[in-house]
Amino acid sequence: MQFILRAIEYWSSAKYFSLRLWDSFKSIRPPRTFVGWTYVAIITIAIITRLWDLSGRSLHYDEILHAWYSWMYSQGMGYSHTPLTHGPFLFHGGAASFFVFGSNDFTARFLPALFGIFLIGMPYFLRNEIGKYGAIFASIYLLISPSFLYFSRFMRNDIYMAVWALALIIIMIKYQRSPRFSLLFAWAIIWALAYSTKESAFLLAGTIGLILIFQTSKALWQWIKGNRFLSDIGPSGDLLIVLGTCSLPLWAPIAGTIQSALGVILVNPDPNDPRVIAGEIIRSNAVTGAPVGGSLYIAAFIFLVLLILSVAIGLLWDRKRWPILAGSFAFIWLILFTSFFTNWQGLFTGVWGSLGYWIAQQAVERASQPWYYYLLGLMVYESLAIVLATIGSIYLLLKHRTNFNLIIIFWAAMTLILFTIAGEKMPWLLTGITLPLVIVSGIVIDKLMHQAMSLYMRVRIYLVWLLLFIASPIIILYVILPSKPFSVEIYYIGILIGVIALIYSVVLIFQWKNATNNWPSLYSALPILAISFICVWAFGIGASSVRASYSYDNMEKPRELLVYSQTGQETSYAAKCLNRIKLMSEDDIRILVDESDNFAWQWRWYLRDFNNVDYRPLNQGPIKELPEYQIIMMSKASENNHVNSLGAYRRTGELHHLWWFPNYAYEQLTLPKILDGAVSSQGWQTIYDYQVRREMGSSMQRSNGIIYIADQLTDDVTSCTKRQ
Incomplete structure (x- = not known):
């Protein structure tokens, strides 16, 4: 009963706080300073740049995965969390966008674009630490950054994680200066959202956790010796305890990194793990990342021990505030991973599967990128940020070693190191690496301007x-x-x-x-x-x-390193063409889509509003019932199998249904090759050709497809794969 009364008291204070926020919002007036008007201009440009022609580019290969399952969720078909697609926040946000605004390429990217806009304004809240010129520079850089512009117009988790990361840094700095319960409450809520968004939250928690441990090491040691109460550990200690106790049980799968020494399988290896292929370790026929057999009981025991330890430390720290903070964290985490209590399997996939799956993926190294992949990406797209941050960090460490500067430099360095060590390297992770570099650069710019x-x-x-x-x-x-x-x-x-x-x-x-x-x-x-x-x-x-x-x-014709696997642009042109044919046709159209060569992947999204669509592989020989279909779409590799059956159809265009950036264009780089190129005109020619012209010696890899339309439907159709 006492706990319930305390909960009502604190939730009432939160409601009072929200009412005060609303009163503050109503009292907003036009800015009166140069900084204020500058930010009005920056945010206005941000809105235009993030929303302009948002649906112009076809959905990326991964975007289609996210859009498809979000759409199914919005249509009442449910959603079940799987670690392969990262956290559930993206799917809940995508489903909400589709439910409110309808489903299309624009609404798929609408929420990421809003987060991208919000991120640009966030350095304003650090203007006292960065400096007003530094905050303006950081916001302008986030506005023009190639990786941030591209991936804030992209249905992936990474722009959400960038907002959570910067918000947590802002809250940490503000709370250390002026501890307030409202900030501690926001700290718990945003960590719950971060863990529900993507597993890179574990890397972020490790980085911020180390910062807080360094800051509270003396106080922690005094508590261990019995010379200080845990409740008197200071602002940094408060943040550390809330972060640690709320998230510690989620770290239980880390025990899988030493499972060989224990002789158990706490994290089932991936079938593509080189050690599994070589027969060095055993994989069970179970879900990747999950405990196997009797190890399930060991995993449950580890989780319960960490949970009990978290509760004990939390209550020892503050019996009044901790239940509210931990309860808020758990509630948000739980409703997202269980899809509002409709998928209780999400409790297991969230607690163990999330981290367990990606521990299993570490040895696989999907995409097979070289260790310097992010350095290459930074030099191609974010060269100003990496150069300014590198030189500026040395200067700041020598001349301006403030608490804030040390935090941001450590955040920047650890993020680059951890992401480089991580097995899977993808272009969208450049956003997480670039963000702290931009903040360091802002500090340096402010020093120069003064x-x-x-x-x-x-x-x-x-x-x-x-x-x-x-x-x-x-x-x-x-x-x-x-x-x-x-x-x-x-x-x-x-x-x-x-x-x-x-x-x-x-x-x-x-x-x-x-x-x-x-x-x-x-x-x-x-x-x-x-x-x-x-x-x-x-x-x-x-x-x-x-x-x-x-x-x-x-x-x-994509030639950007930001592209990993991009759906061909002709896909969206073809989808618009097919929708026009659907509107002109009196009867329901039957469509046959080839499943071979991964051709069908994007069409499940783009043909979601068509009722009669069949998917089958067409690379295994002629199909007799082709005349039953008005539209046939196939991989070009399947065309020869059906040449004699397509007499009643007209070929209305070819398309590139998938592009890949070729790893071999850069995977053989070595330091001697780089130095040799730096002192030769041909080396500079190569840099100029790609940086300025986007021309490279290696061709983009691609898969091709073809569209056939029945003769009776082609009177008003000349091509379905050209921009209209």
Whole structure:
């Protein structure tokens, strides 16, 4: 009874807090400062860039998986969590979007786009720590970042995880400065959402947990010795205990990493594990990542021990607050993993399967990417962030070792290290790596912007250096590249811009001398030089971002490293064509879709509103009942089997139903090769060809398909696979 009364008391305080938030929201007025209006402009551009032509690109291979099961959930067919597709938050969010707005490519990506918009504004809440200029830079960089723009217009979990990660950092910093229950409550809720979104939450929890352990090590040691109460462990200790006790039972499958020494199978290996193939370890005919046989009881015992330990530590810390915080965490986690209590198997797949499955995947190394894959991705898309963060971290560690700076640098370094160690490497994980790099870069930019000089003189000098940095690449590229990238006229224009900038810089140097009675020093000029260079560099980052996310040429012939396995753009063109035919036809259309060569994958989503669709493999010989169908879609590899049966059909187009970026284009890179390329014109030509033209020596891998339409339906159809 006492627990219920306490719960009512705390939930009442939460309701009071939410009412205060609503009152604060109603009292919002137009901004009165430069920073405020800058953020209004940034968020406005963010809304446009995230929602503009959101459905233009065909859904990616993985997006179709997520959209399909979310749509089934929204149609009342239920949802069952499986670790293969990560956490249930994405499917609940996707189903909600489809239920409210209808199902299409736009609504599939609508919630990720909203999260992408929100993420861009979040550095504002760290402006006191980063600095106002640093916060603005961080938001602008998140706005123009190729990986963030691309994957905030993408139905995957990673943009959600970026929001949760930055929100947790913000809450941690705010709570350490001013402990409030509302912040601790938000801390528990967001951790529940993070664990329900993707298993990378375990890496994030490990990183933040280490930070909090370092900060509270002295207090923890005093508690262990009996010289301090656990309730008096300090703000960082509060955060650590809530994180640790709420999530500790979810870490139980980590015992599977030592199962060989124990002689049990707590985490069933994946069938593609090289050790299983070589016969070095045994795999049971059970679910990957699950305990096998009697090990199930050992797994249950480990979980219960960790659960009891969590409850004991939590109650020892605070008998009043901990039940509310842990209960809120458990409630959100439980309703998502059990699909609002309709799938109780989700209790097991969430508690053991989530981490267990991905421990089993570690040795498989799906996608077979080299260890430097993320470094390559960062240099192609986020070079400004990685260079600024690397140089800036050294500077901050030497000159500005504040608590906040140390936290962000550690977060950035650990994220890159852990993701590099992880067996599976995918392009969408660049968002999690880039985010802390952007925050570090923002801190560095703020230091550069606060150099001692009037704003008027600073802007004029920035203009000079901008002109120089625009002219320099034109001149350098024309001189060093064997294949001239542009005409000689452009080269001369670059020289002219450079000469004008140099003349104007001489004028400014004398103006500086007259204003300050001192000649400008190299120390005072370096920040201006750096900011100008960064502005030009950021322009290039933005151009790369626009090309990756909006270019239809890029969609139809993808050449981006951000692509792992992309559905062909012609798929969405064909889907629109088939829907037009459906509207024009009086009778229900029968469609046959080839299941061979993975051709049917995307059509389950794009043909979800068609009633008569049959799926069968067409690569095993002719099918006699072809005339029963008005539309036949098949892999090109199956076409020869049916040439004699397609006389009553017209070929209305070919499509690339799947693209892959070729790993062999970069998997043989070595340090000697990189150094050799850095001092040769051909090496720079290769960099220029890909960075600027997106041309590479290796072709994208692809699978092709064909669409046949019955003659009686083709009067108004010329092609189904071209952009209309």
